[in-house]
Every structure is written in C-alpha cells, then in structure tokens.
Amino acid sequence: MTKGPGAESAWRGWRAATEDALYGPGGFYRRPEGPAGHFRTSVHASPLFAGAVARLLCRVDEALGRPERLDFADLGAGRGELVTGVLAALPAEVVARTRAYAVELADRPADLDERIDWRDELPDTITGLLFANEWLDNVPVDVAETDPAGVPRAVLVAPDGTERLGEPLEGPAADWLARWWPLPAEPGARAEIGLPRDLAWAAAVRRVARGLAVAVDYTHALGARPLFGTLTGFREGRETTPVPDGTCDITAHVALDACAVAGSAQENTAGAAPRLLTQRDALRALDVTGARPPLTLATTDPAGYVRALARAGEAAELTATGGLGDFGWLLQPVGTDQAPL
Numbered sequence: 650m651t652k653g654p655g656a657e658s659a660w661r662g663w664r665a666a667t668e669d670a671l672y673g674p675g676g677f678y679r680r681p682e683g684p685a686g687h688f689r690t691s692v693h694a695s696p697l698f699a700g701a702v703a704r705l706l707c708r709v710d711e712a713l714g715r716p717e718r719l720d721f722a723d724l725g726a727g728r729g730e731l732v733t734g735v736l737a738a739l740p741a742e743v744v745a746r747t748r749a750y751a752v753e754l755a756d757r758p759a760d761l762d763e764r765i766d767w768r769d770e771l772p773d774t775i776t777g778l779l780f781a782n783e784w785l786d787n788v789p790v791d792v793a794e795t796d797p798a799g800v801p802r803a804v805l806v807a808p809d810g811t812e813r814l815g816e817p818l819e820g821p822a823a824d825w826l827a828r829w830w831p832l833p834a835e836p837g838a839r840a841e842i843g844l845p846r847d848l849a850w851a852a853a854v855r856r857v858a859r860g861l862a863v864a865v866d867y868t869h870a871l872g873a874r875p876l877f878g879t880l881t882g883f884r885e886g887r888e889t890t891p892v893p894d895g896t897c898d899i900t901a902h903v904a905l906d907a908c909a910v911a912g913s914a915q916e917n918t919a920g921a922a923p924r925l926l927t928q929r930d931a932l933r934a935l936d937v938t939g940a941r942p943p944l945t946l947a948t949t950d951p952a953g954y955v956r957a958l959a960r961a962g963e964a965a966e967l968t969a970t971g972g973l974g975d976f977g978w979l980l981q982p983v984g985t986d987q988a989p990l
C-alpha cells in the first residue's frame with residue numbers, strides 16, 4: 650500500500666474508478682481497436698469456439714422444440730466476432746429462424762453482418778441462448794484489504810493507480826465477503842467484492858424466457874480464493890499493473906459459484922439447477938477435441954491432414970490446462986430441465 654496524490658476527491662473505490670476508466674467517455678472499451686487489440690479470448694483463439702457455441706445453440710433449439718424464432722444473444726460482444734462466427738457455423742435451417750443480438754457498450758463496427766441486431770441492452774425476452782464470454786470479469790468491483798489490526802477495509806485508488814485503505818467494510822459488501830470470500834486476518838490479504846457481478850448476472854438471466862444462459866470466465870471457488878485477489882490490468886497483449894486512467898483493461902476473476910446462486914434465486918429459473926464446469930469439459934461435450942489426425946491421412950490427403958493438424962492445435966489451446974481450458978462455464982437453464990451438455 651503506497652501513499653498517493655493529496656486531493657481527497659481523487660480517491661475512489663476501485664468499482665467507481667474502473668467504471669469510468671473502462672466505460673466512461675474515452676474509456677478503454679470505447680477505443681477503436683476493441684478488446685482484440687489488447688488480449689486474446691477464446692473467440693479470437695479459434696473459430697472452433699464459435700462452432701461449439703453454434704452446436705450448443707442447436708441443442709438448446711432441440712430442447713425448446715425448435716421454436717419459430719430462436720434467439721442468440723452475445724452479451725459483451727466485443728466487435729461482434731462470436732456472433733458472426735456462430736451465424737456462419739449454424740445449419741441453414743436453424744440460421745433462418747435465428748435472431749442474433751450483439752449486446753455491447755461500444756459502437757457497432759462498420760462492416761458487421763446486417764442480420765445482427767447491435768444494441769447496448771439485452772432484449773426484454775430471450776427464447777434461446779444467452780452467452781457471455783469474458784463479460785463478468787469486466788463488471789467493475791470494489792476491493793477489500795485486511796488492515797494491520799485484522800479489519801477488512803475498502804481499498805481506495807487514485808487516477809495514477811496508487812492505493813490507500815478507506816473505511817471498514819459494512820452493509821451488503823461486508824455480507825457478501827463474509828459469505829463468499831471470508832478475508833483472513835492476515836494483514837494485506839485482499840478480495841474482490843463480487844456482489845455487482847451477482848446482480849448483473851441475475852438481471853441478465855431474468856431476460857431469458859426459456860432456454861439457457863451461459864457465462865464463461867476466469868474463475869475461482871469458495872475455499873480456494875486467491876489470498877491477494879486477482880485484480881490486474883492488460884495492455885497490448887501484456888499483463889500490467891491496473892491503473893484506472895483508460896489506458897488498460899482492468900479485470901478480476903469471477904466468483905462464478907456466487908453468480909450461480911444469484912441466478913438460481915430468480916423466479917424464471919425455479920426448479921432448474923445451474924451447472925459449473927471447466928471449459929475443457931464443456932468443449933469436449935461439444936465435440937471439440939485436441940486429438941491429432943491419423944498419420945495415414947498425411948499420405949491419402951496431405952492438405953486435409955495439415956488442416957486437421959491445425960484444428961487439433963487450436964482445440965488444444967482452447968482446452969489447455971493452465972490456460973483457456975481452466976475457464977469456468979456457468980450454465981443456467983430456464984424453463985427447461987433438459988441438460989444441453
């Protein structure tokens with residue numbers, strides 16, 4: 650913890666500071682290069698990811714009895730890369746019935762497929778699949794730290810990223826920590842207060858009339874939260890110190906277990922249990938495997954062999970231990986108890 654700028658007004662909680670730095674005028678996510686200019690998500694890693702999401706949408710379609718209108722809503726759509734890939738991967742009969750939404754705070758890209766409805770809010774009612782890849786980790790959160798007397802306090806931050814401790818935590822933030830991320834008495838222990846993510850997820854899930862809501866993100870679970878938290882920055886492909894000045898992404902891993910409970914407490918999700926699994930398991934269940942093609946293919950179809958080898962490499966990246974494969978998938982069914990995975 651360092652001392653920082655003198656003006657009292659410069660000090661704010663991380664949540665308010667991040668909100669402005671990412672989404673305010675001139676904020677990081679308003680920049681023309683988009684998220685892909687600074688980091689690589691599963692969507693950018695390989696078209697196999699969009700193919701798997703398209704297969705998941707088809708399974709949801711079956712479970713819903715092939716409705717006349719099938720919705721696919723990509724929440725936190727970046728520059729529309731996933732929704733574009735999903736439309737390209739769907740069978741013609743399904744795509745003809747699909748209404749595709751890209752929900753994003755940034756402006757619509759100029760060359761986007763005109764079938765995609767670009768908007769800054771979810772539609773009121775979704776019958777189909779709501780998919781949020783690396784959205785929740787960008788829902789800003791406050792940070793707590795244990796002080797030298799063992800008391801959890803709010804961490805305040807100045808625009809240059811220096812921090813100091815504020816008031817002891819109380820109210821809903823303290824309640825959330827006590828339940829989901831009990832801070833050890835060890836001075837310097839830190840936690841991110843995930844309550845705004847629980848609320849954001851619950852609000853998103855409420856828009857689903859029937860179907861499935863899926864959140865995919867870096868995650869940790871109760872009992873194994875990191876001692877010093879996970880708040881970090883990304884700039885031009887590199888991890889960096891988080892500074893709330895609009896020059897870098899500010900992100901923290903997501904307590905998806907808490908989001909699952911919040912999502913399940915909604916009226917529309919009654920009776921359908923959420924599921925948490927790793928991306929590795931989710932993608933395998935959606936037929937993405939890193940198996941190498943048989944060597945015999947190299948002689949019978951050399952070009953096909955090279956293509957299959959490249960696909961296997963991409964699948965391996967999407968399912969890698971210590972990498973994207975460790976991401977969490979939260980599946981929240983609504984109005985159907987048929988497990989799509």
Ligand SMILES: C[S@@+](CC[C@H](N)C(=O)[O-])C[C@H]1O[C@@H](n2cnc3c(N)ncnc32)[C@H](O)[C@@H]1O
Pocket residue numbers: 678684690691692693724725726727728730731752753754755769781782783784787788
């Ligand atoms: C880490 S990027 C992920 C982009 C994309 N889903 C991907 O996986 O490549 C997070 C995106 O969520 C968007 N976002 C954050 N909060 C949002 C909100 N409340 N509504 C819509 N988009 C939001 C940001 O602008 C940003 O483009």
